[in-house]
Amino acid sequence: MTLNTFMSEAFVEARRALSVGEVPVGCVFVYQGNVIARGANEVNATKNATRHAEFICIDQILEYCRNNGLLAEKVFPEISVVVTVEPCIMCSAALHDLRVKEIIYGCANDRFGGKTVVDVPQVVNYSLKVQGGICADEAMELLKEFYKGENPSAPVAKSKR
Amino acid sequence: MTLNTFMSEAFVEARRALSVGEVPVGCVFVYQGNVIARGANEVNATKNATRHAEFICIDQILEYCRNNGLLAEKVFPEISVVVTVEPCIMCSAALHDLRVKEIIYGCANDRFGGKTVVDVPQVVNYSLKVQGGICADEAMELLKEFYKGENPSAPVAKSKR
Numbered sequence: 001m002t003l004n005t006f007m008s009e010a011f012v013e014a015r016r017a018l019s020v021g022e023v024p025v026g027c028v029f030v031y032q033g034n035v036i037a038r039g040a041n042e043v044n045a046t047k048n049a050t051r052h053a054e055f056i057c058i059d060q061i062l063e064y065c066r067n068n069g070l071l072a073e074k075v076f077p078e079i080s081v082v083v084t085v086e087p088c089i090m091c092s093a094a095l096h097d098l099r100v101k102e103i104i105y106g107c108a109n110d111r112f113g114g115k116t117v118v119d120v121p122q123v124v125n126y127s128l129k130v131q132g133g134i135c136a137d138e139a140m141e142l143l144k145e146f147y148k149g150e151n152p153s154a155p156v157a158k159s160k161r
Numbered sequence: 162m163t164l165n166t167f168m169s170e171a172f173v174e175a176r177r178a179l180s181v182g183e184v185p186v187g188c189v190f191v192y193q194g195n196v197i198a199r200g201a202n203e204v205n206a207t208k209n210a211t212r213h214a215e216f217i218c219i220d221q222i223l224e225y226c227r228n229n230g231l232l233a234e235k236v237f238p239e240i241s242v243v244v245t246v247e248p249c250i251m252c253s254a255a256l257h258d259l260r261v262k263e264i265i266y267g268c269a270n271d272r273f274g275g276k277t278v279v280d281v282p283q284v285v286n287y288s289l290k291v292q293g294g295i296c297a298d299e300a301m302e303l304l305k306e307f308y309k310g311e312n313p314s315a316p317v318a319k320s321k322r
Contacts, residue, residue, distance in 0.1 A: 046223075047223075047226075047232065047233045047234055048219075048223055048233065048259075049255070049258035049259045049260075050216070050219060050255045050258060050259065055211070058209075058211060062207075062208075062209055065208075071208065072208040072209065073208055088254065089250060089251075089254045089279070089281065089284055089285075090250075090251050090254035090255050090258065093249065093250045093251035093254070093273075094210070094211045094251050097210035097211060097251065098209075098210045098211065099210075111286075112254075112284065112285060117284050118250070118279050118284055120250065123250055123273065123278050123279055124250075124273060125272075
């Protein structure tokens with residue numbers, strides 16, 4: 001599968017989040033060419049402000065490792081994180097701590113971005129490969145649709161659901 | 162109970178972490194004058210680099226809320242986080258997201274601190290009360306003991322266990 005295919009799967013998650021009133025950010029974790037974790041924001045459903053898509057996937061990876069007799073510290077460094085929006089400062093720090101292989105994201109996170117707003121790699125003194133701008137417009141459209149709020153009849157909103 | 166009493170409870174957790182080979186950081190969450198969550202680093206035990214003391218406590222609070230029919234978004238804003246070392250950038254961002262009442266910490270975290278190294282409050286555009294320097298020397302001694310590593314017979318190490 002190609003990068004765009006993986007990003008498409010992340011968008012499936014993001015749209016699912018939007019449909020249930022969550023901030024539309026979706027994520028998949030790719031290991032050895034396969035998606036082994038997928039998630040979206042669950043902040044509202046869980047009333048837990050830390051349940052971002054990336055943390056949902058991190059927990060799935062740990063379960064995957066337990067179920068398959070794998071060591072998480074060997075698996076994370078082979079994982080590509082594909083996420084529709086640049087990880088926030090919290091998630092970026094977590095992904096650096098976990099030493100994932102790379103982060104590939106859609107649009108920048110101008111408010112809380114772990115690279116755009118704060119240079120997390122510099123803070124933690126460790127750089128992993130980060131590539132942004134993949135399907136950025138589509139990612140931003142989803143965010144705009146969410147923050148537009150009470151206007152479900154807008155053309156953009158309709159076409160995205 | 163006083164602040165120093167709560168910090169003493171956090172140190173109990175930190176020393177427990179040290180005794181099992183974890184980075185010695187301990188934390189308690191105080192709600193309406195009572196400790197309702199306590200934890201220490203579990204990074205090595207869980208092989209999960211995100212299991213810092215603060216995240217352990219966050220999960221306990223969510224369980225506490227479920228068990229007592231309380232809304233987490235009402236409880237977190239009344240919680241004082243008492244932690245032996247300044248929260249890292251990841252934890253600080255999470256605690257700000259959760260809108261805890263205040264953070265009280267021991268020694269500064271010169272490498273990854275969510276205030277010392279990065280100004281998380283400025284990034285998230287929200288400030289909560291943060292007070293550092295409570296029993297800072299003791300907190301730093303524990304860290305030094307851990308990073309000293311393979312010298313369990315050193316006088317400081319013995320007296321701390």
